[in-house]
Amino acid sequence: xxxxxxxxxxxxxxxxxxxxxxxxxxxxxxxxxxxxxxxxxxxxxxxxxxxxxxxxxxxxxxxxxxxxxxxxxxxxxxxxxxxxxxxxxxxxxxxxxxxxxxxxxxxxxxxxxxxxxxxxxxxxxxxxxxxxxxxxxxxxxxxxxxxxxxxxxxxxxxxxxxxxxxxxxxxxxxxxxxxxxxxxxxxxxxxxxxxxxxxxxxxxxxxxxx
Amino acid sequence: xxxxxxxxxxxxxxxxxxxxxxxxxxxxxxxxxxxxxxxxxxxxxxxxxxxxxxxxxxxxxxxxxxxxxxxxxxxxxxxxxxxxxxxxxxxxxxxxxxxxxxxxxxxxxxxxxxxxxxxxxxxxxxxxxxxxxxxxxxxxxxxxxxxxxxxxxxxxxxxxxxxxxxxxxxxxxxxxxxxxxxxxxxxxxxxxxxxxxxxxxxxxxxxxxx
DNA sequence: TTGTCGGCCGATCGCCGACAA
DNA sequence: TTGTCGGCGATCGGCCGACAA
Numbered sequence: 001x002x003x004x005x006x007x008x009x010x011x012x013x014x015x016x017x018x019x020x021x022x023x024x025x026x027x028x029x030x031x032x033x034x035x036x037x038x039x040x041x042x043x044x045x046x047x048x049x050x051x052x053x054x055x056x057x058x059x060x061x062x063x064x065x066x067x068x069x070x071x072x073x074x075x076x077x078x079x080x081x082x083x084x085x086x087x088x089x090x091x092x093x094x095x096x097x098x099x100x101x102x103x104x105x106x107x108x109x110x111x112x113x114x115x116x117x118x119x120x121x122x123x124x125x126x127x128x129x130x131x132x133x134x135x136x137x138x139x140x141x142x143x144x145x146x147x148x149x150x151x152x153x154x155x156x157x158x159x160x161x162x163x164x165x166x167x168x169x170x171x172x173x174x175x176x177x178x179x180x181x182x183x184x185x186x187x188x189x190x191x192x193x194x195x196x197x198x199x200x201x202x203x204x205x206x207x208x209x210x
Numbered sequence: 211x212x213x214x215x216x217x218x219x220x221x222x223x224x225x226x227x228x229x230x231x232x233x234x235x236x237x238x239x240x241x242x243x244x245x246x247x248x249x250x251x252x253x254x255x256x257x258x259x260x261x262x263x264x265x266x267x268x269x270x271x272x273x274x275x276x277x278x279x280x281x282x283x284x285x286x287x288x289x290x291x292x293x294x295x296x297x298x299x300x301x302x303x304x305x306x307x308x309x310x311x312x313x314x315x316x317x318x319x320x321x322x323x324x325x326x327x328x329x330x331x332x333x334x335x336x337x338x339x340x341x342x343x344x345x346x347x348x349x350x351x352x353x354x355x356x357x358x359x360x361x362x363x364x365x366x367x368x369x370x371x372x373x374x375x376x377x378x379x380x381x382x383x384x385x386x387x388x389x390x391x392x393x394x395x396x397x398x399x400x401x402x403x404x405x406x407x408x409x410x411x412x413x414x415x416x417x418x419x420x
Numbered sequence: 421t422t423g424t425c426g427g428c429c430g431a432t433c434g435c436c437g438a439c440a441a
Numbered sequence: 442t443t444g445t446c447g448g449c450g451a452t453c454g455g456c457c458g459a460c461a462a
Binding site for chain 3: 127128129130173175180182183186
């Protein structure tokens with residue numbers, strides 16, 4: 001489920017090169033980023049005598065997340081194979097896949113059938129109440145409730161990108177009836193620094209894991 | 211007052227080279243730090259064909275503080291003057307002063323007469339109450355209270371390293387009498403993420419600024 | 421001198437339907 | 442279907458002196 005959750009967090013527009021595929025690596029763009037984010041004042045940017053474009057084999061792709069601010073990112077390990085540069089390929093940008101091989105790109109869309117986003121409302125992020133669960137989320141992602149009861153409820157346990165568990169009370173109540181997350185939601189909002197307009201993905205694995 | 215406050219935050223063991231003094235710069239140690247903190251995986255560390263030791267003139271020394279986590283640090287600007295390397299000097303480590311010149315080192319001790327630390331107790335950091343002010347802090351750093359009153363109090367305004375103002379209610383009450391910071395203290399604790407055991411410096415400038 | 425506690429009061433949290441968009 | 446609101450208890454924050462270390 002981690003793979004799908006990672007893609008849910010980066011959003012549907014991001015695609016990644018597959019392990020084993022061939023990409024073009026642009027060292028100058030990479031060095032520019034490192035120098036600008038580094039505290040080291042480099043008046044002249046080092047080039048190391050490198051080619052502006054380097055054909056590489058993707059040795060490894062790791063999907064990672066910042067422990068502190070939950071930013072998602074990738075670590076792509078490349079191995080240079082200059083002999084691949086003989087063929088003419090499309091210029092697709094820094095660390096992007098060349099499209100040279102069939103199936104070189106990973107499409108997360110079709111792998112996430114039980115995933116929905118909700119953009120948080122003022123009521124969702126306020127301390128005054130809980131979270132209004134869109135019915136598609138409740139029906140497709142949450143375990144079914146016992147609707148014979150007056151106000152059916154259950155405890156949900158969900159894992160975030162760091163495998164940390166969060167508990168929520170899921171209840172179906174009100175007039176008209178609606179799904180809500182109550183106890184546990186507000187501490188989740190504050191710990192994750194969620195604000196009005198943020199999008200939160202909900203995702204169920206094949207084994208029912210949230 | 212900023213200079214003294216910065217030194218109060220780094221602690222009494224830190225000393226800095228003076229602007230205009232001569233230091234020995236060790237590029238390899240610096241590069242090691244930059245590479246290890248950078249996200250760029252460098253299998254071989256670049257040396258740039260530099261000497262292992264470079265004699266430099268200190269062009270500028272800036273005392274800075276991280277806006278987010280309040281970590282204090284220094285930006286030292288060096289200008290290489292290799293001809294100074296002819297003389298034999300003591301090896302004092304990365305970016306450290308050589309001791310070559312009289313007065314090349316800045317000693318903050320004698321410049322901070324009205325400064326005291328307090329290590330925070332459980333009561334200080336708890337939400338249950340305020341902050342117990344050591345009497346030396348109240349007498350040496352705070353403006354005097356009107357002790358003819360039953361429970362004398364005043365509002366204190368103090369500035370942190372970012373020139374941000376914090377307001378505290380300072381009161382002298384209880385049996386036996388003691389100085390306390392009440393209103394304003396708990397939000398300071400939470401915003402600064404203060405915890406049991408952290409040390410907080412209090413400092414009064416010559417003009418009475420806190 | 422000062423760290424911790426019980427007492428106490430007010431502010432906020434947080435759960436609940438009632439509406440209405 | 443679901444966003445916001447008024448209502449109301451329960452919990453917590455935060456000021457006070459009493460004690461004792």
